[in-house]
Amino acid sequence: MSQTQSVAATERFFLDRFGLSESLLEQIVGGAVARKADYADVYFEFRTVESFSLEDGIVKKANKNVSQGAGVRVVAGDKTGYAHSDDVTVENLQLASRTAQAIAQQGGPSQAVSVRGQQPTHDLYTLAHSPLDVALGDKIALLNQIDIAARRLDSRIKNVFATLAVEHKLVLIAGSTGFIVGDVQPLLRLNVTCIAEEGQLRQHGTYGGGGRVEFDFLTDGERYLRWTRTAAEQALRNLHAVDAPAGSLTVVLGPGWPGVLLHEAVGHGLEGDFNRKQTSAFAGRLGEQVASPLCTVVDDGTIRNRRGSLNVDDEGTPTGRTVLIEKGILRGYLQDRMNARLMGMPLTGNGRRESFAHIPMPRMTNTFMLAGESTPDEIIRSVDRGLYAAHFGGGQVDITNGKFVFSATEAYLIENGQITQPVKGATLIGSGPEALKRVSMVGNDMQLDEGVGTCGKDGQSVPVGVGLPTIRIDGITVGGTRT
Amino acid sequence: MSAQPLEEIAELLLKAARQHGATAADVVAAEGDSLSVGVRLGEVEKLKQSRAKHLGLRVFVNQSTAISATADFSREALVKLAEETCALARITAPDPFAGLPPADDLAREILDLELYDPDVETVTPEHGIAQARAAEAVALGADPRITNSEGAEFSSGYDRVVYASSTGFLGSYRDSGFSLSVVPIATENGGMQRDYWYSSHRRLRALEEPEAVGRKAAQRTLRRLGARQVDTCEVPVVFDPETAASLLRHLAGAVSGYALYKGSSFLIGKLGQTIAPEFLTIYDDGTLVGALGSKPFDGEGVITRRNAVVEKGVLRSYLLDTYSARKLDSRTTGNASRSVADAPHVGTTNLFPAAGEQSPEEILRGIPKGLYVTELIGMGVNPVTGDYSRGAVGQWIVDGELAYPVEEITIAGNLLQMFQGIEAIGSDLELRHSVSAPTIKIGRMTVAGR
Numbered sequence: 064m065s066q067t068q069s070v071a072a073t074e075r076f077f078l079d080r081f082g083l084s085e086s087l088l089e090q091i092v093g094g095a096v097a098r099k100a101d102y103a104d105v106y107f108e109f110r111t112v113e114s115f116s117l118e119d120g121i122v123k124k125a126n127k128n129v130s131q132g133a134g135v136r137v138v139a140g141d142k143t144g145y146a147h148s149d150d151v152t153v154e155n156l157q158l159a160s161r162t163a164q165a166i167a168q169q170g171g172p173s174q175a176v177s178v179r180g181q182q183p184t185h186d187l188y189t190l191a192h193s194p195l196d197v198a199l200g201d202k203i204a205l206l207n208q209i210d211i212a213a214r215r216l217d218s219r220i221k222n223v224f225a226t227l228a229v230e231h232k233l234v235l236i237a238g239s240t241g242f243i244v245g246d247v248q249p250l251l252r253l254n255v256t257c258i259a260e261e262g263q264l265r266q267h268g269t270y271g272g273g274g275r276v277e278f279d280f281l282t283d284g285e286r287y288l289r290w291t292r293t294a295a296e297q298a299l300r301n302l303h304a305v306d307a308p309a310g311s312l313t314v315v316l317g318p319g320w321p322g323v324l325l326h327e328a329v330g331h332g333l334e335g336d337f338n339r340k341q342t343s344a345f346a347g348r349l350g351e352q353v354a355s356p357l358c359t360v361v362d363d364g365t366i367r368n369r370r371g372s373l374n375v376d377d378e379g380t381p382t383g384r385t386v387l388i389e390k391g392i393l394r395g396y397l398q399d400r401m402n403a404r405l406m407g408m409p410l411t412g413n414g415r416r417e418s419f420a421h422i423p424m425p426r427m428t429n430t431f432m433l434a435g436e437s438t439p440d441e442i443i444r445s446v447d448r449g450l451y452a453a454h455f456g457g458g459q460v461d462i463t464n465g466k467f468v469f470s471a472t473e474a475y476l477i478e479n480g481q482i483t484q485p486v487k488g489a490t491l492i493g494s495g496p497e498a499l500k501r502v503s504m505v506g507n508d509m510q511l512d513e514g515v516g517t518c519g520k521d522g523q524s525v526p527v528g529v530g531l532p533t534i535r536i537d538g539i540t541v542g543g544t545r546t
Numbered sequence: 547m548s549a550q551p552l553e554e555i556a557e558l559l560l561k562a563a564r565q566h567g568a569t570a571a572d573v574v575a576a577e578g579d580s581l582s583v584g585v586r587l588g589e590v591e592k593l594k595q596s597r598a599k600h601l602g603l604r605v606f607v608n609q610s611t612a613i614s615a616t617a618d619f620s621r622e623a624l625v626k627l628a629e630e631t632c633a634l635a636r637i638t639a640p641d642p643f644a645g646l647p648p649a650d651d652l653a654r655e656i657l658d659l660e661l662y663d664p665d666v667e668t669v670t671p672e673h674g675i676a677q678a679r680a681a682e683a684v685a686l687g688a689d690p691r692i693t694n695s696e697g698a699e700f701s702s703g704y705d706r707v708v709y710a711s712s713t714g715f716l717g718s719y720r721d722s723g724f725s726l727s728v729v730p731i732a733t734e735n736g737g738m739q740r741d742y743w744y745s746s747h748r749r750l751r752a753l754e755e756p757e758a759v760g761r762k763a764a765q766r767t768l769r770r771l772g773a774r775q776v777d778t779c780e781v782p783v784v785f786d787p788e789t790a791a792s793l794l795r796h797l798a799g800a801v802s803g804y805a806l807y808k809g810s811s812f813l814i815g816k817l818g819q820t821i822a823p824e825f826l827t828i829y830d831d832g833t834l835v836g837a838l839g840s841k842p843f844d845g846e847g848v849i850t851r852r853n854a855v856v857e858k859g860v861l862r863s864y865l866l867d868t869y870s871a872r873k874l875d876s877r878t879t880g881n882a883s884r885s886v887a888d889a890p891h892v893g894t895t896n897l898f899p900a901a902g903e904q905s906p907e908e909i910l911r912g913i914p915k916g917l918y919v920t921e922l923i924g925m926g927v928n929p930v931t932g933d934y935s936r937g938a939v940g941q942w943i944v945d946g947e948l949a950y951p952v953e954e955i956t957i958a959g960n961l962l963q964m965f966q967g968i969e970a971i972g973s974d975l976e977l978r979h980s981v982s983a984p985t986i987k988i989g990r991m992t993v994a995g996r
Contacts, residue, residue, distance in 0.1 A: 112887075118808065121639035127614040127630065128887040130600070142590055148597040149617040159595075165671070166593050199637045222809055258809040258930070265809060267930045307935070309958065309994035310778035340586070342696055342731055344738065420596060459923040459937070463731060463740040464773070466954050468924035468937035490926035490935040490956050492994075542926065542935040542956025544992040546778055 073245025074180065077107045077235045081133075081151040085178065088237045093176035095137045095160040096239035099167040102138040102400060104238040104378065105156070107131075108419040113195060114228040117206040125199075132419040135159040138401050139167040141339075145422045178243040183374035184381035187367050188275035194229040194251050197278040202227055205287060212288050213257050213295045219302070220295050222258040227251075229278075236379040244379045249275050250370065250526060252515060255291050259298035266304075268297025269472070270454075272513030274370045290513070297454065297473050300485045307474065307489035307543025313449035314491065314536045315442055315477060318510040320455055322529030325360055325430050326518065327458040327467035328495040329353070333387050333395070334413075334425040334520075335402035337462050344465030344496050345393065353393045354499030357435050360388040362397055364412055364428030370514040371429035371528030375412070378423050382412035387430075388499070399425045417523040427518060431530030435505025439533040442504045444480040450541055451475045451482050452491070465495035468542075490542040498539060506533030552577060552601070553718065555619060556710035559603055562628035564712065568605040568635070570646050572711035574845065574884050575601035580703030583671050585678040587686075587695055593671055596703075602886035605631045609640035615887035643872040646846065651868075651878055652715050653843035653850075660836045661721035665750040666704045669724075674700035677726055677756050684760030685730040689768055696729035696740060698760075702750070707841075715847040723838070724750045728763045734771040741766040741921070746979065748836055766920070769941065773951035775995040776942060782916040783957055783991045784909060784943070787974060789919045790983035794828065794897050796961055798981070799929055801855055801863070802892040803870025812932030812962050813861060821861045822965045825902060828856040830865060832880060832895030839896035839980030845884025850895055853879050865892050898982045902971030906985040909970045911946040917993055918943055919957065932961035938993075955995040964988050 078084060088105060095103035109131045116124040133156060134147035144166030146159035206225050213223045230250040237243040252273035259266050270293040274280065281287045316324060329345070337343035345353065354360070364382030366372050373382045378400050386394045398406070399414030402425055415426035443451065451474065458469030470490045475482045511530035518527040556573040563571040577599040584592035602615040605628070612634035616627050682698035701724070708718040727744035743763035745754035785793060797813075805811035813821070832850025834840050843849055846868055853863045866874065867882035867890045883893025910918065919940040926935035935958040941948040959967075972985030 115638075121641065123611065123639050123641040123644070124889060125612040125634045125638045126888065127612070127634060129614075129616045129618065129627075130887075131617055141586075142592070144593045146595040150597065150599060155597075162595050163593075166590065199634070203637060224808065260809070265814075265930055267810060267928075307958075309956075309992045311996055340696070341694060342738075342740065420598070422592070422594065457925045459925070461740070461923065461939075463738050464770075464953060466923075466937065466939075468926070468956070470924055470926035470935065472928075487931075487933050488926065488928055488935065489958065490924050490937055492924075492937045492954055492956050494954060540775070540954060540956065540994050540996075542937070542958050542992075542994045544935075544958045544960075546780060546992055 073233055073235055073247060074243060076233060083153065087153060089176050089178055091135065091156050091160050092237055092239050093174050095135055095164055096174050096176065097164060097167060100137045100139045100164065102239055103136060104236060105133060105135050106377065106419055107133045107235040108232065110230065110232040111195060112228065112230045114226060115202050115206060117210055117225040119222065120210050122203045122206050134419045135163045136422065137163040137166055141405055142166045143422055147420050176239050176241060178237045178241055181242040181244045183244060183246060185365055185374045187365060187372050187374055188249060190249050190277050192277050193231060193249060194278040195231050205281060209255055209287060209291045212291050216292060216295045217299055219259045219261050219299060220257050221260045224256040226254045238379055242379055244375055246374050251276055251280065253281055253287060253290065255294040257295040257298045259302055261302050264302045266298045266301040268294045268301065270294040270297065271515050274368050274514040275372060276368050304485040304487045306545040307486040308541055308545045309543040310541065311538050312541045313446050314539050314541065315446060315449060315451045316531060316534050317451065317453040318506065318508045318531055318533050320512040320529065321452060322431050322512060322531035323455050323458050323469050325432055325531065326427060326529050327460040327469055328493065328498050329360060329387060330427045330430045331460050332462045332465060332495050333397055335396045335398040335406060336425050338396050339402050339406050343462045348393050351393050352391050353496050354388050354391040355502045356391040357505040358388055358391050358499050358502050359433040361386050361433065362427050362430045366429055369429050369511065369528050370516065370526045373428065376414045377416045378414035380410050380412045380414060382428060385411045397425045397427060399423050415525050417525055421523050424520060426520065426525055427527050429511065429528035429530065431509065431511060432532060434507050434509035434532045437504045437506050439506050439508050442506055442533050442535050443477060443482060445504065445535065446477045447479060449477040451477050460495065466492065467495055468492045491539050492542060493539045498536065501537045502534050503537050504535040508532050552708040553716060555624065556708055559624050559628055560710060560712055562625045563603065563605050563632060566629045566632040567607055568632050569608055570606040570712045572604050572646060573601060574886055575708045576705055576886055578703055578705035580701065581671060581674065582699060582701035583674040583678060584697050584699045585675060585682055586697035588679060588683065590675055591697055600886050603627060603631050604889065605635050606644055607632055607635040609642055609644050610635045610638045611641065611644045612638060613889050643869055646711055646713055647848050647868040647878055649713055651848045653717060653847060656717050656719060656842045659833065659840045659842055661719065661748055661840060663722045663749040666702055666722040669702050669750060674702065680756035681726055681728045681760040684757050685728050685764040688761060688764035691732045691734050691768060691771065692730050692764055693733045694731040696731065698728035700726050709843065709847050711847055717843055717847060719842050722748055724753055726753055726756060726759055728760055730763050730767045732767045732771055737771065739767055739770040741770055746838065748838060770939065770951050773953035775954045776952050776993065777996050778994045780990055780992050782913050782987060782989055784916065784918045784985060784987045786918065786920050787983055787985055789922050790986040791979065791981045792922055793986060794981050794983050796927055798865065798894045798897055801865050803864055803866040803874055804892055805929060806864060807870055807873040810930050812930065816861050817864065819861055820859050821962065822856055822859045823968055824859045825971060826856055826859050826968060827854060827900040830855055830894050830897045834896050837896045837977055839894065841895065844880045845882035845890045848878050848880045848882060850880045865894065867892050894981060896977060896980055898975060898977060899971060901973050901975035901984050903973055904970055906972050906974055909972055909985055909987050910943060913943045913946055916943040918948055934959050934961050934964065955993055957991050957993055959991040
């Protein structure tokens with residue numbers, strides 16, 4: 064499908080499905096954006112999710128979920144009115160429009176709004192073959208092979224769980240500034256968990272990946288088998304992990320997923336809403352040094368086929384590449400429409416929402432640090448005593464005091480410049496505006512994660528990506544048990 | 547779209563599933579409305595109204611299962627859903643443990659647990675705005691150091707849940723919920739802190755007064771100002787009721803039938819063993835009148851009950867639904883939790899320990915040096931081993947008193963050892979949430995800081 068066709072087709076799909084017309088949309092948006100309102104939009108969504116789960120050696124569960132709905136939003140100053148329903152009818156849309164409009168203190172007459180079809184600037188994930196259309200048998204066969212491969216790797220692998228999830232989302236957004244834009248957003252994800260047992264010891268390992276990609280992405284270069292091996296090896300290695308150290312240590316983070324550091328330490332704190340409200344530890348600090356000069360951090364929603372990428376954000380703004388930190392200096396915030404307008408700053412294409420049932424907010428897309436000049440070997444060799452963290456679970460941040468955590472699930476001691484024993488998982492804790500100032504080496508091996516990240520904020524989950532080269536941090540608190 | 551009652555739609559779907567070859571099936575359908583309003587610095591910031599109606603279908607074709615969900619209630623869509631779900635089931639592998647609960651376990655009558663407050667039908671956005679505004683105003687006025695706010699929020703909503711299965715079970719109930727919360731921000735010497743307080747209840751009139759919510763939020767925020775790191779050490783750790791509840795959630799995860807049969811629990815093989823001191827008893831009780839976690843039947847139509855999970859320190863019961871019970875050669879405990887789009891899973895109802903006799907002050911009194919935890923962040927818990935490491939915020943205890951605030955520290959240990967190491971359970975139990983706890987003291991954990 065060419066891009067032009069896809070936009071027209073998306074619009075047609077929604078108008079036909081719900082018995083609407085373009086002029087009716089104009090009326091609804093025009094009615095919502097009455098005199099005292101600054102902006103109004105309507106967001107339609109039709110989402111199909113299919114998932115298959117393997118456990119105990121068989122694929123015993125298949126799920127299919129079709130959801131649809133629409134939300135009408137009215138923005139007046141810093142106020143937002145929002146109403147949504149999964150029962151999309153003309154009457155419900157008009158009711159939603161009136162409800163949302165109640166936020167504007169005084170109602171006024173409808174404004175004439177005319178919406179023009181707008182092409183997304185990007186075409187980042189048009190797929191020749193939707194993973195939804197792949198034969199069910201092929202999906203089941205892939206999961207079965209994961210089970211066989213993991214158990215064959217080592218007899219201590221006692222159970223394997225794998226889930227394949229395929230999502231196909233159509234959205235249509237009409238805004239009172241006079242645009243209508245549609246997008247087709249595919250998303251694929253595979254997760255593998257292995258349980259290893261040896262005598263009384265038991266451990267697990269988890270790995271996976273995906274993106275806005277075709278099913279073949281999983282089999283290309285036997286990616287799914289590599290992920291399976293990684294999960295199994297993590298479980299096996301952790302069987303004999305020793306207690307993690309406790310206290311402030313030099314930490315080396317491996318490339319890829321450990322970029323969750325950036326997501327927590329700086330990403331959330333640079334979202335426009337928190338900075339407009341002055342509730343972020345980074346508020347009012349544009350132009351200040353917040354990281355070592357080795358650090359340049361960007362958020363880029365335009366990388367082809369990535370889990371965190373979008374052609375347009377959930378307010379219809381084309382996504383972009385925003386430099387957040389340039390050589391250690393704080394340069395930019397991530398914005399949605401309302402916060403960009405109130406702060407007098409440019410749109411960055413970061414207005415995102417979980418679904419039609421949610422109000423957009425500034426959110427990250429793919430957040431990563433640019434590569435530096437050291438080799439990963441040099442970085443590890445430079446550490447006398449420290450921790451090497453290769454993989455993480457999740458993290459969390461208190462954006463107001465700036466304290467963030469992220470939890471290592473695969474880590475090793477570094478002794479005399481060598482990676483030695485595996486240590487048990489531990490949480491690392493630091494202060495967002497301080498932690499990156501202690502980055503003393505940045506590797507030349509920047510990697511994006513495999514495509515599994517989900518970010519939660521104010522009860523809304525959205526898919527995101529992170530990336531990092533190998534980096535050395537001179538001192539961060541490691542929450543182990545060994546004092 | 548159809549305005550048919552959910553019951554009729556559920557029966558239509560069961561019939562269609564049978565016609566397409568399902569040997570058994572069940573349907574969960576839910577509809578609800580909710581309202582939330584947000585106020586920040588005295589001004590209305592957000593008004594949101596939601597309306598939802600959707601259903602989930604689970605079919606069995608002999609021992610093979612599939613699940614689907616939709617919000618499209620048109621007759622054609624429902625028939626197509628039944629057909630597709632049966633087709634999907636045929637491609638999954640037969641599982642000897644799959645199936646509906648035995649008829650003996652189903653709820654025979656639907657008890658009125660007083661989960662619904664008709665005030666939910668008449669509560670207005672103006673009322674919510676006034677409540678939120680009052681709570682925030684009290685917080686902002688509590689102290690000149692409270693300089694900002696993330697806002698205050700009021701929400702209300704109701705749900706109606708219908709469950710029907712091919713065994714002939716058809717049941718429904720309504721519930722309502724209200725909440726009020728506020729998040730003030732305090733500043734001192736360039737440092738900024740936020741904290742929160744809330745009240746939630748099934749009855750509108752049972753919500754705490756906005757003044758009380760605002761005052762408590764301000765106190766909690768102010769006491770964090772000037773927080774610092776402490777040196778790495780091993781000390782007694784006291785969890786306030788909010789953070790103590792998180793320890794119960796970890797326990798609930800480990801006694802879930804799914805975690806157990808998957809080998810993903812640190813409590814495998816511990817049934818009947820002592821896992822905590824004699825004074826610890828923990829209940830999961832879905833039958834408490836008016837409580838936030840109560841329901842007359844679970845996600846499979848099984849009657850809810852009161853289960854003693856831990857009794858006098860001994861692990862007495864796992865939490866099970868039909869499937870995980872069969873995997874473990876046991877019987878459901880009425881803990882099936884079901885969202886429309888997914889298979890049943892195990893969930894808690896109202897989970898809480900029996901209260902102890904010491905007040906929180908008495909518990910603190912015996913501690914020369916230790917940590918009082920008021921917030922935990924991050925996900926550093928390994929469910930398989932129980933290894934525990936999380937970011938913490940709280941107050942440093944010196945000679946039995948809360949001396950100064952601490953942050954940027956972690957607490958670490960192992961959940962099994964932590965439960966065994968519980969030295970005191972407070973008398974301050976309040977069922978503020980579906981998982982609740984009083985103050986809990988653990989004898990020794992590693993605190994990592996400087």
